[in-house]
Amino acid sequence: MSDIKEIYYPLSKIEEGQRDIALLELQSAQNLSNSQTKLYTQFATILIGIVTVILTTVLNADKINFGHILTKNLFFLSFLTYFICLFLLRYFVDLQTEITINARKVVTLRAMLGLDYHSIQLTLPKDRIEGATNPFKIKFFNGWLKFQTIPFWMFLILVEYLWTLNFYTIDFKDYKFTFNVFHDVNITWISGTLILFSTYYHAYRIKLLDRNETLLLHICLGISRILGIKILKNFEYSVYRARLSYIEIDRLNVNYKNLMDVLITIEDSNFFDHEGISYKSLFRAILSQITYTRKKYNLIKSGGSTIEMQLSRTIFIPTSQNKFKRKILEFFMSRWLNQILSKSEILRIYIASVRYGYGLMGLSAALKRYFGTQDLRNYYIDKEHALFLVERLSNISGTIKWERVEFLAGKIPDLDIEKLRNIYNDYQPITSANLRV
Secondary structure, three states, X not given: OOOOOEEEEOOEEEEHHHHHHHHHHHHHHHHHHHHHHHHHHHHHHHHHHHHHHHHHHHHOHHHOOOHHHHHHOHHHHHHHHHHHHHHHHHHHHHHHHHHHHHHHHHHHHHHHOOOOOHHHOOOOOHHHHHHHHOHHHOOOOOOOOOHHHHHHHHHHHHHHHHHHHOOEEEEOOOXXXXXXXXXXXXXXXXXXXXXXXXXXXXXXXXXXXXXXXXXXXXXXXXXXHHHOOOOOOOHHHHHHHHHHHHHHHHHOOOEOHHHHHHHHHHHOOXXXXXXXXXXXXXXXXXXXXXXXXXXXXXXXXXXXXXXXXXXXXXXXXXXXXXXXXXXXXXXXXXXXXXXXXXXXXXXXXXXXXXXXXXXXXXXXXXXXXXXXOOOXXXXXXXXXXXXXXXXXXXXXXXXXXXXXXHHHHOOOOOOOHHHHHHHHHOOOOOOOOOOOO
């Protein structure tokens, strides 16, 4: 009998008395995933054979008895095949979804049971090891040239071929297309082809999007490639870890309500009114860069980034890249964050994971380093400490400028300025030598 009383996994735990049940669940999920994979393989193989027979039959329609029936009813045959293949494609999508879900369940249960595959990294490829320990490495969609996409390509080729025969006579001997009797409605063929591809694409690819994978995210990926900006690829895992960061703080019952209020007041006063981009803040940031307007309107230098833009930079976009190009990508990433997360979640994740000075990532590390707090359970953050933390996370240089601190403090009502001074007097600048918390 193991001495371990509980095996913890983020958001879940398995007590010693429940291990046998978890093992049965693991075996059931594994068997189901394997059987579904075999079924998918068999159906895909049969599908290749069926499509081959149909194409061969149509190509030799003039040599068989019912050939004239096929040629005279190509329109009807095209539409009938289109809907049948669309229905079957949805079946393959559902099967692929079930396979992925069960495979992720297997990996999750392995982790909950304490199974570790890193010791065999010399005998298996890296991606197979990561896939055995991280459920988010198992994708719903693996790429257009993978085996799982065979149904999509087979159905698309079959229906497009039948549709094309209505407008063209295909001469395979001379490898050329010649217009048939419908040459004057060529636009109809183009329209039908576009409709065919878009509906099949939606039925297959869109239905295999992951939980937080949206069309806007794919636009962001395209923009990152155009701009040459590196961006993290495993978004599902990154969002999952980000959620865990604030769930852990909430589990310890840390009261950071004041920190949330101060953060919104100083960093993004229109946080609840925009969808990731504040044009007002951007305009104010531009004015703050000009000495004359900065003094005239009593502004401090700022970047104009919203909380979502800062969060996307923290989690998904490495900062050591072209600042201007990175800002462009942040615009779109911030909109995406508003699609998949609530405002409350964005704020909590930001507080729990953002950088609070040199090398201090997350609220837990900041409280321990700045205030010497080792036990965070039921910890209360007052306004003065909240302002200090917000000033630290928004201070790029890391130096203390009391003029700046007083300016920020003036935005917070009922703030004890003397208490705030004492907090700064006790502050020791962070360097790589004294970073440990």
